[in-house]
Amino acid sequence: MSAPVVAQSRAIQAFHPFIKLNRLLADVPAGPSPAPDGEPVKLQVGEPQMAPPALIAETMARATGWNRYPPPRGTAEYRNAAHGWLARRYGRGADLIDPETQILPVPGSREGLFFAALASVGGERDTILLPNPFYHVYAGAAVAAGARPVFVPATAETGFQPAYDRLDAATLDRTALAFVNSPANPQGSVADTAMLARSIALARRHDFAIALDECYAEIHDGTLPPGALEAALELGGGTANMLVVHSLSKRSSAPGLRCGFIAGDPRWLDPLDAALRVGGAGVPLPVLAAGAALWQDEAHVAANRARYRENFAVAERVLGDLQPNVRPAAGFFLWLDVGDGEAAAVKLWREAGIRVLPGAYMSVPDAAGDNPGGREIRVALVHPPDQTEAALTRLRAVLEPELRNARNETTADGAA
Ligand SMILES: Cc1ncc(COP(=O)(O)O)c(C=O)c1O
Incomplete structure (x- = not known):
């Protein structure tokens, strides 16, 4: 594997993909968009555009509690609903979690992940490990916590997941x-149970916390992505060193609700709770009530999944002959090889008013100077299927040479 790398930048904005994208396109006029209203098409953000479930409005209309500060540990109703979902989703893995003491509501997984960094770094433990490419909050949180972020390749060679067990002991002991x-996010790769178990065991051996961000766990095509709790059940040792992170943003198409939870080892969960009490917003009682209703309902989640399945069927139909692996294992992003992601994003904006994210904005160059996301663009399939079809058809018309060449180059390389 290519070597891991420590980021040079200590600026949070250095890792923010949308700040970089805005800068890239600031002076580029938008071309004619394929949308019926002529508005630019936003495929850069992983923000579900499906209508949020009616359950939210119904529950919020009945809920009380706006006159109270959000209770840091939420309500028994919320914790039990979250736990009930864990049990439906991960079976006996949920037995490892005591809903009374081991579930902490968070406004979203973003906030939980950010505060997990703040709450865990200190003393000789000054290092945070993250995959490369990565969800930008991991890097921003590491920088905000004053930690040394170590970016570990998550490329084809390791199934697009980071092999932390290949790091040297000195780094792991500082983690x-x-x-x-x-x-x-972005590649849609899924870690198998063995890989999850290896990472958890490694965290225990070197006594660091491992935050398992599973916020896309429900966006799949029928094959359930395995969860860390299932891996921990096989491994034994309860939830030692683990924090599992879940959210309603993707599961329920409700990123505006700001509602999720973190479950796991009280050794890390309790300091995280303390950090959130200092700087977090909490989850208001009416939001907890809506969240509880959503965690207990599967019908709207199945409907969401069906929409994403349709979107991927569209993607395969429109782009499948140009890119061999259009459909990821899970999640709702296309991760398309276009040779030069930045150039393709500019071209697509200028010619078609379609905004996508250059892969390089979600990754840093490795030790050899190669950016593992440099060739890609990330395309969020979060719109209804008819809009997705119109957008992808236009994307194909603009980027066909890039999509075709990329495949030929990588095939010639033997790296496809
Ligand atoms: C990998 C990953 N984790 C966490 C989040 C944050 O989601 P939220 O804070 O809405 O739960 C996102 C959002 O895009 C994400 O892609």
């Missing part, structure tokens, strides 16, 4: 926290 993201 405060490691981020694992499965299903992963």
